[in-house]
Every structure is written in structure tokens, then in C-alpha cells.
Amino acid sequence: MRELLDKKEDQPDPTNKAESIAEKLSFKSRFVLVFGEIDHALAQVTCERLIALAQESDAPIRVLVSSPGGHVESGDAIHDMIRFVRAPVTMIGTGWVASAGTHIFLAAPKERRFCLPNTRFMIHQPGGGAAGHASDIAIQAREILRTRERVARVIARETGQPIEKVRNDMERDFWMTAEEAIEYGIVSGVVETHQELNSKSSPGGR
Numbered sequence: 001m002r003e004l005l006d007k008k009e010d011q012p013d014p015t016n017k018a019e020s021i022a023e024k025l026s027f028k029s030r031f032v033l034v035f036g037e038i039d040h041a042l043a044q045v046t047c048e049r050l051i052a053l054a055q056e057s058d059a060p061i062r063v064l065v066s067s068p069g070g071h072v073e074s075g076d077a078i079h080d081m082i083r084f085v086r087a088p089v090t091m092i093g094t095g096w097v098a099s100a101g102t103h104i105f106l107a108a109p110k111e112r113r114f115c116l117p118n119t120r121f122m123i124h125q126p127g128g129g130a131a132g133h134a135s136d137i138a139i140q141a142r143e144i145l146r147t148r149e150r151v152a153r154v155i156a157r158e159t160g161q162p163i164e165k166v167r168n169d170m171e172r173d174f175w176m177t178a179e180e181a182i183e184y185g186i187v188s189g190v191v192e193t194h195q196e197l198n199s200k201s202s203p204g205g206r
Contacts, residue, residue, distance in 0.1 A: 038070030069099025159185030
């Protein structure tokens with residue numbers, strides 16, 4: 001009985017093997033997935049993948065985003081790394097791209113920002129819970145306002161919208177369909193197939 005258990009333990013887990021194959025294929029295809037809530041762990045994994053892919057080749061990297069948002073500074077880390085690496089990065093939105101997810105999405109030039117047909121986008125002002133001494137609360141409130149203004153300026157710069165409009169739109173959750181996001185300037189176009197993405201994201205493809 002013990003020998004049977006030992007043999008079973010020595011056998012590779014098929015789930016782990018499948019994940020390993022998927023990871024290798026993902027790297028080979030130069031895709032980076034930013035899925036779920038944005039936090040420090042996701043930021044670290046994403047930045048590591050971007051650096052590794054850029055080190056391997058100057059060929060374009062594609063970042064697939066589906067996120068409700070999350071930690072602002074973690075989103076900043078991914079946003080800045082996308083702009084930092086030497087390889088050009090194409091963003092592809094799917095599912096929902098909201099809050100810090102939109103901030104990450106806007107890291108690429110407009111002509112390299114696409115989405116799948118059913119993607120929804122959302123912008124709003126950064127949140128934060130203030131607690132502690134009155135002086136600490138004042139500092140936190142000031143930092144939230146500073147972050148709000150910084151994010152608003154990024155949105156205005158990358159979409160071409162007037163800063164006052166962006167500030168007003170951010171007062172509440174501002175949802176957009178794919179078509180509305182194109183009109184707003186967040187997205188350059190909708191793609192439905194891999195072939196269409198290749199055509200639109202290649203030089204002269206637009």
C-alpha cells in the first residue's frame with residue numbers, strides 16, 4: 001500500500017503540467033494577462049513578464065486587460081513599466097476595464113489600444129478610507145486629491161478630452177461601452193479576431 005502511495009506522489013500533477021504548457025505558450029506568443037483585482041502581487045508578476053519579454057526581443061508585446069481596478073500605486077507600477085520597456089506594447093481590453101485597469105490600459109499610445117466587442121470601460125476618482133488622528137486624515141485626504149488630479153491629467157492627455165470634462169466625469173462611476181470608449185478616446189478600435197488585431201496593430205495596418 002505504501003509503495004502505491006509513493007508512486008502516486010511521484011507522478012506529476014496533470015494540472016500543473018497544463019499550467020506549465022499554457023505559461024510557455026503565453027510567453028512564446030508574447031501575451032501578458034492582467035486579470036482580476038490589481039494589487040502588489042499582480043503588479044510584480046506583470047512587470048517581471050514585461051521586462052523578460054522586452055529582454056528577449058524588441059517584438060511587440062500584447063497586454064490583455066480585464067480588471068475591476070484595485071490598488072492605485074500597483075496600477076501605476078504596471079502603467080509606468082509598459083511605457084518603460086523598449087518593446088512596443090499593444091493593449092487589448094476584454095470583459096471590464098475599470099478604475100486602475102483603465103489607467104493601465106492608457107499606458108500605450110492610442111493607436112495601440114484595442115478591445116473586444118463586449119468590453120466595458122469605467123473611470124472614476126480614486127477612493128480611500130481615512131482613519132487615525134485628525135492630522136493623518138488631512139494628509140490622506142490631500143493625497144487622494146493629488147492622486148485624483150494626476151489620474152485625471154493622464155486620462156485627458158491620452159484621450160484628448162478637456163481636463164474639466166474628465167474631472168466631472170470622474171465624480172461618479174462613468175461607464176462606457178466599447179463604442180462609447182472609442183468616442184471618448186480611450187480605445188482606437190474594436191477587434192473580433194486575432195487576425196484583425198494583427199492587421200490593425202501592424203505598422204501601416206490602420
